[in-house]
Amino acid sequence: MSDHQPRVGFYTHYHGMGHKHRTEAILQQLSIPATVITSRLHQLDWSGPTLTNVIGIDCDNDDVPVRGMQHAQEVSALHHAPLWTDSITRRVAQYTRWLDKTRPDVMVVDVSAEISMLTRLASIPQIVMRQHGRRDDPAHLAAYEAAHSLLAPFPESMEDDITPDFVRDKTIYLDGFCRQQTIESSNQTQRTKSKRERPTIVVMFGRGGTGDVHQHLRDAATLVSHADWVVLGKDDDSNSGRTPANLFFAGWQNLPNQWIANASVVVTSAGHNCVMELGHVQCRFIAIAEDRPFEEQIRKAKVLGRERLAIGLTAWPAPSQWPTLIDEAMSLDPSPWRNVFEHDGAEQAAKHITEVAHWSHEARMSRELLTL
Numbered sequence: 239m240s241d242h243q244p245r246v247g248f249y250t251h252y253h254g255m256g257h258k259h260r261t262e263a264i265l266q267q268l269s270i271p272a273t274v275i276t277s278r279l280h281q282l283d284w285s286g287p288t289l290t291n292v293i294g295i296d297c298d299n300d301d302v303p304v305r306g307m308q309h310a311q312e313v314s315a316l317h318h319a320p321l322w323t324d325s326i327t328r329r330v331a332q333y334t335r336w337l338d339k340t341r342p343d344v345m346v347v348d349v350s351a352e353i354s355m356l357t358r359l360a361s362i363p364q365i366v367m368r369q370h371g372r373r374d375d376p377a378h379l380a381a382y383e384a385a386h387s388l389l390a391p392f393p394e395s396m397e398d399d400i401t402p403d404f405v406r407d408k409t410i411y412l413d414g415f416c417r418q419q420t421i422e423s424s425n426q427t428q429r430t431k432s433k434r435e436r437p438t439i440v441v442m443f444g445r446g447g448t449g450d451v452h453q454h455l456r457d458a459a460t461l462v463s464h465a466d467w468v469v470l471g472k473d474d475d476s477n478s479g480r481t482p483a484n485l486f487f488a489g490w491q492n493l494p495n496q497w498i499a500n501a502s503v504v505v506t507s508a509g510h511n512c513v514m515e516l517g518h519v520q521c522r523f524i525a526i527a528e529d530r531p532f533e534e535q536i537r538k539a540k541v542l543g544r545e546r547l548a549i550g551l552t553a554w555p556a557p558s559q560w561p562t563l564i565d566e567a568m569s570l571d572p573s574p575w576r577n578v579f580e581h582d583g584a585e586q587a588a589k590h591i592t593e594v595a596h597w598s599h600e601a602r603m604s605r606e607l608l609t610l
Contacts, residue, residue: 243270243271243599244270244343244344244592244595244596244598244599245271245273245340245341245342245343245595245599246268246270246271246272246273246342246343246344246345246346246591246595247272247273247274247275247336247337247340247342247344247345247346248261248264248265248272248273248274248275248345248346248348249275249276249333249345249346249347249348249350249353249357250274250275250276250348251276251348251349251350252276252277252278252281252282252297254444254509255282255444255511256444256509256510256511257348257349257367258276258282258284259416259417259511260348260367260391260510260511261274261346261348262417263415263416263417263584264346264584264587264588264591265588266584267582267584267585267587267588267589268588268591268592269588269592270592270595271291273291273292273293273340273342274291274292274293275293275295275333275336276292276293276294276295277294277295277296277297277298277329278294278297279292279294293336295328295329295332295333295336296325296326296328296329296332297325297329298318298323298325298326298329298352299318300325301323301324301325302320302323302325302326303320303322303323305321305322306320306321306322306323307320308320309321314375314376314377315351315355315376315377315380316351316352316355316377317350317351317352317377318351318352319352330356333353333356334356334360337357337360337362338360341362341602342362343363343594343595343596343598343599343602344362344363344364344365344386344591344594344595344598345357345362345363345364345365346364346365346367346389346591347364347365347366347367347381347385348366348367349366349367349369349381351377351378351380351381354366354380354381354384354385355380355381355384357384358384363386363594363598364384364385364386365385365386365387365388365389365590365591365594366381366382366384366385366387366388366389367388367389367391368388368389368390368391368405368409369510369532369534370392370398370510370534370535370537370538370541371398371530371531371532371533371534371535371536371537371538372400372532372533372537373401373405373532374400374402375532378532379402379405382404382405382408385408386594386598387408387409387410387590387594388405388408388409388410389409389410389412389587389590390409390410390411390412391412391414391415391510391514391583391587392411392412392414392510392514392578392583393411393412393413393414393577393578393583394411395545395577395578396541396545396547396578397411397541398537398540398541400537410586410587410590412583412584412586412587413578413579413580413581413582413583413586414514414517414518414575414578414579414583415514415579415582415583415584415585415587416511416514416515416517416518417511417515436464436465436466437464437465437466437502437503437564437568438465438466438467438468438500438501438502439462439465439466439467439468439501439502439503439504439505439564440467440468440469440470440494440497440498440500440501440503440504440505441455441467441468441469441470441504441505441506442470442471442494442497442498442504442505442506442512443469443470443471443472443506443507444471444507444509444511444512450475451472451554452472452474452475454554454557455467455469455485456480456481456482456485457557457560458505458557458560459482459484459485460482460557461557461558461560461561462560462561462564463482463484465484465502465564466484466486467482467484467485467486468486468488468497468501469485469486469487469488470488470489470490470491470494470497471489471490471491472487472489473487473489474487498515498516498519498521499519501521502522502568503522503523503524503564503567503568504516504521504522504523504524505523505524505526506523506524506525506526507525507526507527507528507535508525508526508527508528508535508536508538508539508542508550509528509535510538513525513538513542513548516548517547517548517575517578517579518575518579520572520573520575520576521572522548522567522568522570522572523548523549523567524548524549524551524563524564524567525538525539525542525548525549525550525551526539526551526553526554526555527539527550527551527552527553536552538550539551539552540552545574546570546571546574547574547575547578548567548570549563549566549567549570551563
């Protein structure tokens with residue numbers, strides 16, 4: 239790559255699909271080539287045409303000895319630092335070797351406190367992606383302090399009340415963006431829904447992990463029997479109980495667009511990607527927080543409820559609550575989502591990354607000229 243062009247790197251975390259989808263959305267708007275660094279390439283499809291290069295490094299969760307894991311959280315400024323783990327030793331060497339060889343002008347870290355600190359120690363500027371959740375622990379605060387700037391993949395109206403002031407001051411707030419922005423318009427969706435006699439409630443699960451909720455679904459469908467319930471992302475578990483006639487398991491759906499477009503209400507987790515996809519089409523939905531580190535989905539569910547963007551729940555409700563919850567969801571006004579998606583957040587992110595890359599590149603080149 240020419241020294242006249244900035245060099246951008248993305249560290250993209252390997253858990254679930256949300257980090258990958260966010261990176262892909264930004265890369266589609268980025269006008270300068272970028273390299274993605276990640277782990278577990280065999281689990282994720284990185285064949286998109288927008289990428290210049292994808293490099294795999296060892297995973298920090300593979301082959302960790304039991305005795306080593308006992309020391310994993312001894313360092314307050316790091317979330318995961320087990321001892322005697324060869325894969326982590328290789329991972330650190332692979333990452334820093336690539337930094338030394340490539341000399342990116344900026345790294346976008348989404349997300350890892352350890353990668354953030356390694357990047358700063360290697361003297362490379364970085365932009366750290368924020369997430370909802372209680373992120374006031376020493377490791378998160380150190381990563382935020384080490385960053386040139388922070389990107390929030392949500393507008394300031396969706397900021398959490400508990401976020402420290404210095405984090406807010408360092409944050410570039412983005413309008414909404416998501417992987418799927420091609421679902422039919424809300425007007426067409428409303429015309430389709432109005433033709434049906436029975437409401438359709440779509441329950442959508444992603445790949446980020448969830449507990450066994452089949453009994454929750456059977457109870458909900460039984461108590462809200464005037465609606466048809468369709469479950470995406472899970473298969474029927476009929477061996478453990480009788481499935482009501484109005485409950486249908488559609489299995490995994492790579493593109494759930496049509497199901498979402500025809501839904502009267504969607505029930506989903508409070509994961510960022512699915513929340514933004516539903517908000518983009520101004521869907522009425524119930525977001526149920528799943529157990530995640532740092533209360534990520536619990537805090538997001540609270541923000542959604544506070545802003546009346548969705549019915550936000552911190553846990554699965556008691557069966558008797560479902561009729562009221564569905565009625566409340568049906569009465570939501572989805573129009574505030576227009577403000578969230580007023581502009582393209584991925585384009586805004588790409589613009590900021592480009593500006594920081596040029597700033598860093600000019601500073602680095604000036605430093606090299608001074609040393610000639």
